[in-house]
Amino acid sequence: MSTAIVWFRRDLRLVDNPALSAACARHDHILPLYIHAPHEEGDWAPGAASRWWLHHSLAALQQQLREHGVELHLREGDSLSTLHGLVAQAGASAVYWNRLYEPAATARDTAVKTALREQGVGAHSFNASLWSEPWQLANGQGEPYRVFTPFWRNLRARLDDADPLPAPPALRAVAISGGMPLDALSLLPRIRWDGGLAEAWRPGEAGAQELLEIFADDSLADYAIARDLPARHGTSRLSPHLHFGEISVRQIQHQLAARRGPDIEPYLRELGWREFAQHLLYHFPGTPTANFNPQFDRFRWAPDDAALLLRWRRGRTGIPMVDAGMRELWHTGWMHNRVRMIVASFLCKNLRQHWHHGARWFWDTLVDADLANNTLGWQWVAGSGADAAPYFRVFNPVTQALKFDPEGRYLRRWLPELADAPTRLLHEPWKDPALLRRSGYSAPMVDLQHSRGVALASYQSMRET
DNA sequence: TGAAATGTTGGGGCG
């Protein structure tokens, strides 16, 4: 008779869960465990929107496990000492988990693994979230990739359609006292601002499968075009589910390939960007705060301006596409990717505020906040990242809105005060001062042409010094 | 996974 602890972290699913499957295959009994330890995530403890998601995802996992007759054991505190205590209490001989790749998590997990083994306890970690481990891919010089396309070429060639692991056939649990109720983790906001999130999302493994099917049925066929239209649900919206490991890229690939439907390469390529972000963060762990390209250490950002940042965060910049995106984010915990690029470009170029401010706000408000993706995204827009957009690529939010939301459906949805404006004015409401007065919509906080020029000039001066 | 300025082409109106 042997018992293993299955230490859940961001792998909140039963299907294609290698740690869970291995523990069930090798041991008679398991203890499914989640330890709430935000202090172990360095400067990047989960933000408010992520905690909301985590609460509901844990609730979903708890429910699934109960249907298998097993209770998810919840704890709070230091991971290593909690594991030590539970190993003794449950008489466990090993701990199983799936890997994380953020700097703070890898450091902790390495220490945990060493300490457990010194005590004679088995410690087994698995890859549940990536196609390929970050240390398995290198370029011709044996160095980590810094450019996406060759990275993807290499990775894509390695992918197979192997069946994901099924859920373990039978779970036998040990009963342990001392677990906490989920509510005691205090993950939900005290002020109930989460109504919009609850309307938009269904956290958990079942919700992820549901979204994948909707995506495959409705959007995959014209993904290449529809993914750029923010008024449509043309993207998979699986990002928060992927972040919490409610579904894996291997499952997604396998299920989409099995349908033998439309070409899935453009979508797989986007999942490739996720993998590239994890790869970069693993090899360049300083980049959540440090510029990947050190030339940008000399860039002259505008001084931090709290009033400016507040208007950006609240969606009161007076630029319709920017405000629509920021309000979608606040209301639903998510923003369409096309719009993320636009609001980020506006913050970094037109307002010339440091990309750190944007990264922090997204970290707190996105349900899919992910350190690797967030870092790559912001450094990409700022121009300081690996394989980033050149700095002189400045998005014009009006042009982008005309191109990707020509009828203004997205703008009207998130800017109700402008909903009955004619489309021409909806895109440029400042052209009718009477409309601004009537609607109460702000005048633009900056002149797009002028601020673009200033941004380009400051980029030039960085390159010359 | 840009935008804007500049350059080129070609159709049509017109003397």
Added chain:
DNA sequence: ACGCCCCAACATTTC
């Protein structure tokens, strides 16, 4: 018929 001009459409270059 022809050259000239205008200008939209597209292509190229620059930031």
